[in-house]
Amino acid sequence: MITVPSGHVTLSDRRTERTWTVEVAAYRLAAYPLTQAAYAQLTGTHPGSTQAGQDGGRLPAHSLSWWDAVRYCNALSRQEGLTPAYQLPRTTDMADAGDAEEADVAWDRDADGYRLPTEAEWEHACRAGTTGPRYGPLDDIAWHRGNSRERIHEVAGRRPNPWGLYDMLGNVWEWCWDFYDPAVYGTYRVLRGGGWFDEHWSCRASVRRRSHPTLQIEDVGLRLARTLRP
Template sequence: MITVPGGHVTLSDRRTERSWTVEVAPYLLSAHPLTRADYAQVTTTRPDGGQDGGRLPAHSVSWWDAVRYCNALSRQEGLTPAYRLPHTAETADTTDGGDGEGAHITWDRDADGYRLPTEAEWEHACRAGTSGPRYGPLDDIAWHRGNSGERIHEVGGRRPNPWGLYDMLGNVWEWCWDFYDPEVYGSYRVLRGGGWFDEHWSCRASVRRRSHPTLRIEDVGLRLARSPRP
C-alpha cells in the first residue's frame, strides 16, 4: 500500500459538461490492481475462471464481488470491515440481498479495513501532482489497444506514476465506491482508468465510465484502498 497525500482534485464529466472540486484526506492505495493470485487466496476462486497467470489483474469482478472481497480480506487481517452489507449479500451467490441496486450497503468511514477508493481519491492518486491528461507518455505507462496485443498483462509492467502507483491507466478499468449519476443511471457505479482493449482517448486521468454493480466484465478489476488509523 502506498501512502497518498491529501489535497484537492477537480473532476469533470464530458456528458454533462460539469466539473466539481473535492478535498481529499490522506489515505492508502495499493501500488497496483488486485491480482488473480491475491483474489484467489481470500476467496478460493478466480472470478474469471483462470487457472494460471497469478500476476495478472483479477478481472470479471462485479462491484459486489469487489466490496465482498474487501470485507473478507479485512476480516482475515483482523481489521474492521469498511462495508455493512445485508446478511444475504455476504456470499458470492447473491447480489445485494435481492434488488442488485446497492441501496442497502453503507460505508463505515471510521473503519480501518480495505475498501474501494472514491472517485476523487482515484483521480487524485492517478494524477499524482501532474496536470496533464496522463502522468507520462501513454505507451510507457499503460497497456491499451495500441500496444497490448488485445490481451491483459501482468501488473507492474509499465512505468509507475510519480507516487509509485502502477497501471493507474490501462490494463483494467477499476471500480470506485461512487454512484455515477443516480438521477439518470440509478445504481450504476463509477469505473476509472481505461483497459487493455480501449483506444488512447479512454486512457486519461479524467475519463469516467459506468456499469451496473452486478455485472462482471472482462476488462474490469479493482484496486484496494484503506483509511489510515486515527
C-alpha cells in the same frame, strides 16, 4: 500500499459538462491492481480467465462485479483482524437483489479495513501532482489497445506514476465506491482508468465510465484502499 498525500482534485463529466472540486484526505492505496493470485488465495475462486488449479500469477483479477469487490474488501479485512469497511445487505444472492437493496450498502468511514477508493481519491492518486491528461507518455505507462495485443498483462509492467502507483491507466478499469449519476443511472457505480482494449482517448485521468454493480466485465478489476486513522 502507498500513502497518498492529502490535496484537492477537480473532477469533470463530459456528458453533463459539469466540474466539481473535492478535498481529499491522506489515505493508503495499493501500488497496483489486485492480482488473480491474491483473489484466489483468499476466496478459493479463480477470477476471469484462470482455470481451476491456476492462480493467474501477477495478472490483474478481472471479471469481478462491484459486489465481488466490496465482499473481497470485507473478507480480507476480517482475515487481517481489521474492521470491515462495508455493511452489506443480508441478501447473499445479489443476482436476485433489487435496486433498493443494492443502494443500501453502508460505508463505515472510520473503519481501518480495506475498501474501494472514491473516484476523487482515485483521480487524485492517478494524477500524482501532474496536470495533464496522463502522468506520462501513454505507451510507457499503460497497456491499451495500441500496445496490449488485445490481452491483459501482468501488473506493474509499465512505468509507475510519480507517487509509485502502477497501472492507474490501462490494463483493467477499476471500480470506485461512488454512484455514477443516481438521478439518471440509478445504482450504477463509477469505473476509472481505462483497460487493455480501450483506445488511447479512454486512458486519461479524467475519463469516467459506469456499470451496473452486478455485472462482471472482462476488463474490469479493482485496487484496494485503506483509510488512514489518526
